[in-house]
Amino acid sequence: MKRFNHFNATTMEEAVNLLNESEGPAYVIAGGSDLMGCLKDNLWMEAPERVINLKTIPGLKEINVKDDGLHIGAMVTLTEVAESDAVKEQWPGLAEAARRTASPLLRNMGTVAGNICQENRCWYYRYPDKIGGRIDCVRKGGKRCLAVPGDHRLHSIFGQVKKCIAVNPSDTAPAFVALNATIKTTKRDIPIDEFFSAEMGAQSTILDRNEIVTEIVVPTPKAGPTSAFNKIAYRKSIDFALVNCAASITIEDGKVTAARICLNGVHNNPRRCETSEQMLVGKQLTEAVAKEAGELAVAEAKPLLQNIYKVQMAKTIVSDTLLDCIK
Amino acid sequence: MNDNPKRLIQLTVNGEIQTVPVESHWTLSKVLRNDCGHTGTKEACDEGACGACTVLIDGLAVPACMILAVEQEGKDIETIEGLSVDGKLHPIQEAWLEEYGSQCGFCSPGMIMTTKYLLSKNPNPTDDEIKEAIGGNLCICSNYEHIINAVRSAAQKMSKEQTHV
Ligand SMILES: Cc1cc2nc3c(=O)[nH]c(=O)nc-3n(C[C@H](O)[C@H](O)[C@H](O)COP(=O)(O)OP(=O)(O)OC[C@H]3O[C@@H](n4cnc5c(N)ncnc54)[C@H](O)[C@@H]3O)c2cc1C
Ligand code: SF4
Ligand code: FES
Ligand code: FES
Numbered sequence: 001m002k003r004f005n006h007f008n009a010t011t012m013e014e015a016v017n018l019l020n021e022s023e024g025p026a027y028v029i030a031g032g033s034d035l036m037g038c039l040k041d042n043l044w045m046e047a048p049e050r051v052i053n054l055k056t057i058p059g060l061k062e063i064n065v066k067d068d069g070l071h072i073g074a075m076v077t078l079t080e081v082a083e084s085d086a087v088k089e090q091w092p093g094l095a096e097a098a099r100r101t102a103s104p105l106l107r108n109m110g111t112v113a114g115n116i117c118q119e120n121r122c123w124y125y126r127y128p129d130k131i132g133g134r135i136d137c138v139r140k141g142g143k144r145c146l147a148v149p150g151d152h153r154l155h156s157i158f159g160q161v162k163k164c165i166a167v168n169p170s171d172t173a174p175a176f177v178a179l180n181a182t183i184k185t186t187k188r189d190i191p192i193d194e195f196f197s198a199e200m201g202a203q204s205t206i207l208d209r210n211e212i213v214t215e216i217v218v219p220t221p222k223a224g225p226t227s228a229f230n231k232i233a234y235r236k237s238i239d240f241a242l243v244n245c246a247a248s249i250t251i252e253d254g255k256v257t258a259a260r261i262c263l264n265g266v267h268n269n270p271r272r273c274e275t276s277e278q279m280l281v282g283k284q285l286t287e288a289v290a291k292e293a294g295e296l297a298v299a300e301a302k303p304l305l306q307n308i309y310k311v312q313m314a315k316t317i318v319s320d321t322l323l324d325c326i327k
Numbered sequence: 328m329n330d331n332p333k334r335l336i337q338l339t340v341n342g343e344i345q346t347v348p349v350e351s352h353w354t355l356s357k358v359l360r361n362d363c364g365h366t367g368t369k370e371a372c373d374e375g376a377c378g379a380c381t382v383l384i385d386g387l388a389v390p391a392c393m394i395l396a397v398e399q400e401g402k403d404i405e406t407i408e409g410l411s412v413d414g415k416l417h418p419i420q421e422a423w424l425e426e427y428g429s430q431c432g433f434c435s436p437g438m439i440m441t442t443k444y445l446l447s448k449n450p451n452p453t454d455d456e457i458k459e460a461i462g463g464n465l466c467i468c469s470n471y472e473h474i475i476n477a478v479r480s481a482a483q484k485m486s487k488e489q490t491h492v
Binding site: 001002003004005006008029032033036037039040051053055056079102103104105106108109236237238 | 352374378395397461464
């Protein structure tokens with residue numbers, strides 16, 4: 001790991017100032033379970049000059065249920081969300097997503113905010129500097145993507161963004177999309193549908209370099225706790241999703257009146273399944289309807305040679321997750 | 328950047344305060360092993376994926392290789408060395424011996440710390456709960472069968488101790 005200067009921030013303002021004043025790249029650290037890997041492997045073309053600890057800022061570790069919904073502070077861990085009775089009761093899709101993320105040890109340190117800000121896991125991107133030199137691919141500002149001609153079995157089945165086909169790896173991201181969360185930052189409130197972006201270089205979000213997530217707000221579902229999450233990975237623990245999916249539906253008088261479905265691990269950004277959502281409205285959620293929703297979700301898939309298998313996974317996980325919403 | 332000096336920090340390891348000079352990028356597992364003399368904490372993957380380096384920080388089981396030492400001042404750090412008292416093994420360690428919880432033993436310190444965390448939250452876990460709880464700890468010897476027996480037996484020992492007190 002390269003040397004950097006470490007700061008313990010005591011307020012958000014101080015953290016933002018520390019970011020602003022840095023001459024070189026500066027990163028905030030929450031749990032560090034993603035950032036430490038990036039630092040150890042010396043991934044970026046420019047090594048960070050500063051690492052700013054957010055854990056020393058008081059008041060960011062609370063889960064509160066208010067009139068407008070669930071408020072999750074930026075330092076709340078995945079374990080805390082997974083084990084919260086309030087979340088399990090009202091937002092089961094989110095509780096399950098947190099419970100299925102990484103491993104129990106990593107969930108004790110990893111935050112939910114860090115989870116939606118983490119960088120992609122493309123194995124060329126993550127190739128450690130210490131073993132023969134890091135790979136400066138397109139996503140880092142370099143010239144080539146190695147995954148397109150190389151091994152892309154874990155990559156996007158819905159095309160590329162700026163020549164990169166690395167998928168968004170987050171497990172909680174699709175849950176926040178399905179539940180229509182708002183991300184509150186030191187600058188603004190960002191609707192979750194606008195939060196993720198693979199167009200900003202290495203990072204996965206639209207956040208400015210001096211912008212910090214302070215809180216995530218998830219509205220209370222109108223018609224009860226009808227949300228669900230599923231994940232397909234090599235192993236039940238530790239591994240990232242090959243494909244995951246979260247869905248949240250509103251059912252009134254036996255018919256679906258609203259639906260939000262989100263796949264992840266299939267494209268650079270979490271992917272809403274809008275045609276499936278539209279098809280569901282006005283229908284009774286039967287097995288056949290759920291199956292049709294799965295088929296619509298992958299209708300536009302453009303898999304590559306080595307990841308065709310993900311299309312079948314995505315199709316199945318959408319229909320399974322929809323049915324889990326009403327189980 | 329070049330004027331990055333070592334910083335003196337105070338770490339509370341197994342109840343004892345140690346003052347150690349650390350650089351900002353040093354991980355807790357390195358500092359425990361190299362500077363605090365606690366080589367019981369193992370390092371295998373050094374990327375958060377195996378649990379060999381598991382310690383308890385303020386009671387939570389976490390991988391010490393993913394944690395910056397400079398951020399641990401004022402925290403209560405517990406390592407495998409803290410378990411036995413005056414040469415008497417902790418019930419989890421006894422269970423590990425009796426149930427052959429170790430083959431090569433490299434995963435054992437981490438597994439045992441994770442077990443301590445599990446039993447502090449859930450004194451009477453089912454087999455499924457044990458499997459889920461040790462999901463972040465890998466045993467390359469694939470001794471899982473015995474490890475699960477050891478956790479089960481540790482739970483029994485500890486709940487007996489409780490009822491005797
Ligand atoms: C072995 C292993 C397995 C893993 N498996 C999974 C998995 O299955 N699913 C999954 O989703 N993730 C997985 N992860 C990734 C990681 O553990 C999680 O994403 C975790 O939630 C990250 O949170 P953190 O608090 O540790 O983030 P950090 O590492 O502290 O931060 C991650 C990034 O977000 C930025 N950041 C953090 N907090 C904020 C904030 N408040 N505002 C703005 N930017 C911020 C940091 O600068 C950094 O770039 C895995 C990691 C490892 C090492
Ligand atoms: S897929 Fe993206 S991150 Fe991976 S090598 Fe290509 S450009 Fe880099
Ligand atoms: S050495 Fe820390 S998790 Fe493997
Ligand atoms: S006993 Fe050898 S790694 Fe577990």
